[in-house]
Amino acid sequence: MFKINENYLKLRGSYLFSTIAKKVAAYQEAHPDKELIRLGIGDVTLPLAPAVIDSLHKAVDEMASAETFHGYAPDLGYEFLRKAIADNDYKARGVEIALDEIFVSDGAKSDSGNIGDIFSQDNKIAVCDPVYPVYVDTNVMAGRTGTFLEDEEKWSNVIYMPCTAENNFVPELPKETPDIIYLCYPNNPTGSTITKAQLQEWVDYANKVKAVIIYDAAYEAYISEEDVPHTIYECEGAKTCAIELRSFSKNAGFTGTRLGFTVIPKELKQGDVMLNSLWARRHGTKFNGAPYIIQRAGEAVYSEAGKKQTAEQVAYYMNNAKTIREGLSEAGYKVSGGVNAPYVWLQVPEGMTSWEFFDYLLENANVVGTPGSGFGPSGEGYFRLTGFGTYENTVKAIERIKALNK
Numbered sequence: 001m002f003k004i005n006e007n008y009l010k011l012r013g014s015y016l017f018s019t020i021a022k023k024v025a026a027y028q029e030a031h032p033d034k035e036l037i038r039l040g041i042g043d044v045t046l047p048l049a050p051a052v053i054d055s056l057h058k059a060v061d062e063m064a065s066a067e068t069f070h071g072y073a074p075d076l077g078y079e080f081l082r083k084a085i086a087d088n089d090y091k092a093r094g095v096e097i098a099l100d101e102i103f104v105s106d107g108a109k110s111d112s113g114n115i116g117d118i119f120s121q122d123n124k125i126a127v128c129d130p131v132y133p134v135y136v137d138t139n140v141m142a143g144r145t146g147t148f149l150e151d152e153e154k155w156s157n158v159i160y161m162p163c164t165a166e167n168n169f170v171p172e173l174p175k176e177t178p179d180i181i182y183l184c185y186p187n188n189p190t191g192s193t194i195t196k197a198q199l200q201e202w203v204d205y206a207n208k209v210k211a212v213i214i215y216d217a218a219y220e221a222y223i224s225e226e227d228v229p230h231t232i233y234e235c236e237g238a239k240t241c242a243i244e245l246r247s248f249s250k251n252a253g254f255t256g257t258r259l260g261f262t263v264i265p266k267e268l269k270q271g272d273v274m275l276n277s278l279w280a281r282r283h284g285t286k287f288n289g290a291p292y293i294i295q296r297a298g299e300a301v302y303s304e305a306g307k308k309q310t311a312e313q314v315a316y317y318m319n320n321a322k323t324i325r326e327g328l329s330e331a332g333y334k335v336s337g338g339v340n341a342p343y344v345w346l347q348v349p350e351g352m353t354s355w356e357f358f359d360y361l362l363e364n365a366n367v368v369g370t371p372g373s374g375f376g377p378s379g380e381g382y383f384r385l386t387g388f389g390t391y392e393n394t395v396k397a398i399e400r401i402k403a404l405n406k
């Protein structure tokens with residue numbers, strides 16, 4: 001008789017977004033005349049850039065001829081793409097990453113989940129609180145998280161690192177020593193970031209305690225300030241302790257086409273075993289590559305035209321984020337984020353919970369956002385709005401929120 005992976009039964013339901021969807025649907029049904037504005041969006045909304053579309057068309061045409069047809073992609077990804085990544089994302093920032101340290105994939109979500117395959121079940125993970133839920137859920141599936149403590153809303157075997165206004169949303173080094181540390185900067189959901197000096201402390205700590213940092217840099221393209229690292233490998237010693245996840249989703253709108261990559265330096269070892277070799281083996285066995293067509297589209301992101309066009313898209317979202325941040329600030333809210341990330345994180349008014357503020361905003365301004373408590377216990381009292389809507393709707397939503405004060 002077969003047995004299932006019982007860890008899946010421990011998973012918490014996708015409580016956050018299903019609850020939001022239900023509340024929004026119920027409100028709209030009761031008030032069909034109200035026009036709702038959704039600023040809870042965690043997905044891009046602009047179409048793919050023209051340079052990307054051209055490249056897609058060209059690659060599709062190549063598939064129609066026997067001379068230029070492509071079957072299975074190489075395990076690590078096509079060299080044309082890995083070269084573009086190494087040159088533009090790393091060499092241009094003074095970091096040498098070899099082509100066989102780059103693994104092209106179908107996105108950072110799969111990689112952040114799958115990377116757990118190369119680590120034993122007996123690893124203690126540390127996550128920021130609030131957190132991108134994928135890090136915790138995939139470790140629940142792997143059986144690393146212990147039992148769920150209902151009253152604390154925490155897993156017994158996970159180290160939670162609170163990120164609140166008090167520490168500027170960057171965690172302190174944990175008291176208990178973790179084996180695997182998840183960091184995501186610029187951060188989803190708080191929109192905050194980390195300075196190079198702060199990240200260096202984490203790298204030094206990880207090397208000292210022999211932990212691995214899984215660094216999610218999906219929002220790298222949104223960085224606008226000087227002192228913010230674009231890659232963890234800007235920090236000295238990062239190659240012996242860090243794995244970096246990247247995505248084409250948020251910088252170039254590939255959420256629907258799917259493309260990302262993971263960097264594992266060959267210096268990153270346990271004893272004489274390179275994690276790079278384990279991941280290469282995992283990739284070769286369980287993954288048959290991102291499509292040729294999509295890898296060509298990814299290459300186009302690094303062309304002159306592609307860089308310019310995708311930078312314009314990022315600027316559009318960041319202008320929305322700025323509109324939200326400044327508008328809410330004027331309305332008297334305490335806000336953070338929205339400078340190096342498309343997310344604005346606001347403190348809900350005194351005396352309200354995140355969910356109460358969600359209802360208040362839905363009913364009084366017809367604006368939909370995301371309650372901070374849905375991302376972890378330390379998110380209580382906070383609320384996330386995103387710059388991924390249209391400019392017109394963003395302006396309208398902020399006007400409505402401002403009008404609540406009158």
Ligand SMILES: *Cc1c(COP(=O)(O)O)cnc(C)c1O
Pocket residue numbers: 106107108109110132184188216218246247248249250254255259260
């Ligand atoms: C959107 C997002 C990603 C990107 O995932 P893809 O699978 O590449 O689309 C990764 N990490 C975080 C924190 C995100 O918000």
